Structures are given as structure tokens and as C-alpha cells.
Amino acid sequence: MRQIRVNLNGGYDIFIGDTLSGIKDFLTDSSKVLVVTDENVLGCCKMPAEAFEGAETFTFVMSPGENNKNLDTYREILKTLADNGFTREDKIVAFGGGVVGDTAAFAAATYLRGIKYISVPTTLLAMIDSSVGGKAAVNFEGYKNYVGAFCQPQAVFINTDYLDTLDEKEYRNGLGEGLKYYALIGDSVDLPLYAEKEKLEDFIYDCLSYKSMIVEKDEKDSFERKILNLGHTLGHAIEEDSGYEISHGEAVANGVLMMAESSFRAFRMSRNDIEKIRNAFIKTGIEKVGFSSVDDIRKYVSKDKKIAADGDIDAVLINAPGECGISRMSIDSFIDYVAESAVYNPYSDN
Ligand code: GLY
DSSP states (O other), rough: EEEEEEOTTEEEEEESSSGGGGGGSSSTTTTTTEEEEHHHHHOOOOOOOOGGGGGGGEEEEOSSGGSSHHHHHHHHHHHHHHHTOOOTTOOEEEEEEEEHHHHHHHHHEEEGGGEEEEEOOHHHHIIIISSOOOOOEEEEEEEEEEEEEEEOOSEEOOOOGGGGOHHHHHHHHOOOOHHHHHHHHHHTOOOTTTGGGHHHHHHHHHHHHHHHEEEEHHSSSSSSSGGGGGTTHHHHHHHHTTTTSOOOHHHHHHHHHHHHHHHHTOOOOOOHHHHHHHHHHHHHOOOOOOOOHHHHHHHHTOOTTTTTTEEEEEEEEEETEEEEEEEEHHHHHHHHHHHHHBBBBBBBBO
């Protein structure tokens, strides 16, 4: 069993391993628990009954998918809490992937001005990224994550056995976000292949140790935390451009690769280092994609919600695996910087 302490808001622990029965230690002060989950998770993942020993347990099952991370689902969760008399002493357990986690966390952040929640992620993407750091949000009128709060969980329980239930596409979704951590942390990170289960706990530990260190410095995304957006400006654009056919992690991995290729072209990265990033990208098994024109990049990047009030963008640049930095630049400079690497060129192998 591995444990990471996140020193934020009184502190909380991330438990990695076969630890789910430990949930009950966090329920001693609550009489009621609402488990928020979705139909897919319910069909394939079980929680040990002893985890909820002594608590009156309710379950809210949402429909799966990003489209259901919305105000209607949020409202239904609030109604379930209120109709069943949940008080500030009671808790939510978010049991699922990023969509469940974000929606449940936002309900916890706002019900009665905030109740505690425990996160039990079941996808690789949620295990290495979204279950930690307290970003809680739902989508609103086509705007992704526009209504939300920062609200740290009371504890995070990660059991990699749940990853056995993921198909390869969903696994790649997580590994794509994992490429971001490889680029941020460096060579010490070993991206585990679908079948390399024995490496998963180390990998998750490495990603979350890094993420915890960053969010401790900057919970509210004022500066340091923006480093976690490496590959995300282009990644979000790729996701949207594909009509969400390309998953978040697959898009982010392409975004990371495009940022690395741009650095190489700008003589900021050595040949040796770009080869490392290219090889890590190949290892994820994610298909390489590109934009069809610079105008396409501009269309999506201009409405990125990370754009500052002065219209500039905090780009995360990468010089080598483990050497990344935030650089504020105009949207035009950003587009110039990435254009050659991000626009699909049938005559190039990039
Ligand atoms: N997923 C990026 C962050 O939590 O800031």
C-alpha cells in the first residue's frame, strides 16, 4: 500500500493499493453516505460491503458520459441529498471516472455550503489526475467545466483492480494524460502498457506525488498549477475539432507531442529529448492527429477558458522531459509557435 499526503485545507491522504475497506474509518462521524456512480461502473465494479459498515447508504446512479456532467444531474444529486435528510455531518462517495468525480465533488462543494466527499476513482485518467486536486465542476450550455468550485476530497482511495474492467481505448485515455506527467516529471516515469499491471501502482504514485506537490503550492490555478495544463490548449482544441470522438487523454497526448515538436523546431529541445518524447508517445498506442489549417487552431484556441483578461495565454513549454515552464504569450505568438507541428502535413512524417 502506498500513501501520499496532500497538505491542503487541513490535509488529506491518497491511499493506493488494496485499501477500500479503509473507507469505513472516514465514515465514523457520518450516519449517511450517498454513493454517486454511473450505470457502467455499477455494472462492473464492486465496493466491499465492509467499507460502509455502520452507515446508512444511498446510491445515486447517473447516466454515463460527459454530456451528463451537467446542471440537471447536479440538481438531481442535490435533491437526493435533501430528500433523504443529509446534513453537514453526512458524506458523498464519488465512485467512478472523471465525470462522476467532477459532478459528485461539485454537489459536495455546494450542498449546505459544503459537505465532505471521498473519492474512489475507477479509471486510469481519474486515478492519475482528476480525483486529486479538488477541481469540481459541471458543463454549462456547451461550455466545459464552466460552473464549479475548488473542493478537496477528505480522502482518495485508489484500487488498481478496477483497471481490469477498462477496455484498451479507455486505458489509452488515461495513458495519454500520463504522457503529460512523463513530460513534466521526466525519464523516471515508466508508462505502463495495458498488460503491465505490476507497474501501475508506481506510475500512479509518481503522477500523484507530482500533482500533489503542485496543487499544494497553488490550489486555485493562479500560477504554478497551470503547468498541469501542458498539452491541454491544443488538446482541448483537438477534442472539440473531432466532435469529441477523440478522448481527452488521446487529445492531450497529441497536444503534448505538438508542444514538444514545436520546441524542437524552435531549437529549445535536443534531438535526443524529442526522440524520448516521440517514443513515449508511440508507447501510449495513441493515434497521431493534426489540424487541417491554422484557422482551425485559432478558432478553438481563441475561446480557451485559460486565456487571461489581457487576451494572452499561459503556454506550457517543454525543453526536455522533466523541464517545462509557463510562458505568457499572445494568441498569435502561440499559434505561430505551434503551427508547423500542429497542422497535418501529408508530406512530413510529423
Ligand atoms: N487536471 C489539471 C488540474 O487539476 O489542474
